Amino acid sequence: MLWVGSSIRPTTFGPVALAVIPMRYIYRERAIKYLENKGRRGRISYASQGLMGVQAAVASGLGISLLPRSALLPGHMELDQQDGFEIQPDTELALVKGKDKLTPELQTFVDYLVEVVKV
Numbered sequence: 042m043l044w045v046g047s048s049i050r051p052t053t054f055g056p057v058a059l060a061v062i063p064m065r066y067i068y069r070e071r072a073i074k075y076l077e078n079k080g081r082r083g084r085i086s087y088a089s090q091g092l093m094g095v096q097a098a099v100a101s102g103l104g105i106s107l108l109p110r111s112a113l114l115p116g117h118m119e120l121d122q123q124d125g126f127e128i129q130p131d132t133e134l135a136l137v138k139g140k141d142k143l144t145p146e147l148q149t150f151v152d153y154l155v156e157v158v159k160v
Contacts, residue, residue, distance in 0.1 A: 042071070042107055042129035044120035050102025058086035060095050060104035071129060072107040081125075134158060 057076055061069040076083040086104040089095050092112060099106050100116030107129060113119070120126040136151060143151065 042068070042131060043110055043113070044105060044124070044126035044129070045099055045108050045113060045117045046105040046120050046124070047100055047102035048116055048118040049100075055082075057081055057083040058104035059083055060087040060089070060098035060106045061085060062090065062092070062095060063088050067132060068107045075107070075129065 059072055061072065073083060087095070087098040089098065095106050096112060096114050098104055100114055105120060109132070134154070136154070
C-alpha cells in the first residue's frame, strides 16, 4: 500500500486532503487511522464511488490517497517519508471455507478472486 499524490501538483501542508471511496472502504479507513495515529489533521476533499474516480482526483491534485501499487497511474507520484508518509502494510485477503464442497458458482468466484489479486 502506497500513499499517492499528483505528479504535477505538489502536496501542500496543513490538513491532508484525501481522495477516497465513501464509507466502509478499507483503504479509506486505513488512511484516516494513519493520520489520526500520526496526530495529523485530514479532510475528505473528494469522494468517488469507484477507483477510477479516486485515481483521476489524485492525478489532478484534488487530494492524496492510499492505493495498492497496481493502481498507480502515470499522473501519480508515490509519497514517501520525505513527504511525511510511510509505506503501509499490504492488505491480506483470506477465504475460509467449511467442510462442505464449494458449489460451482462459488468455486468460479474463488477462482476469479485468485486470478485478479495476483500481483
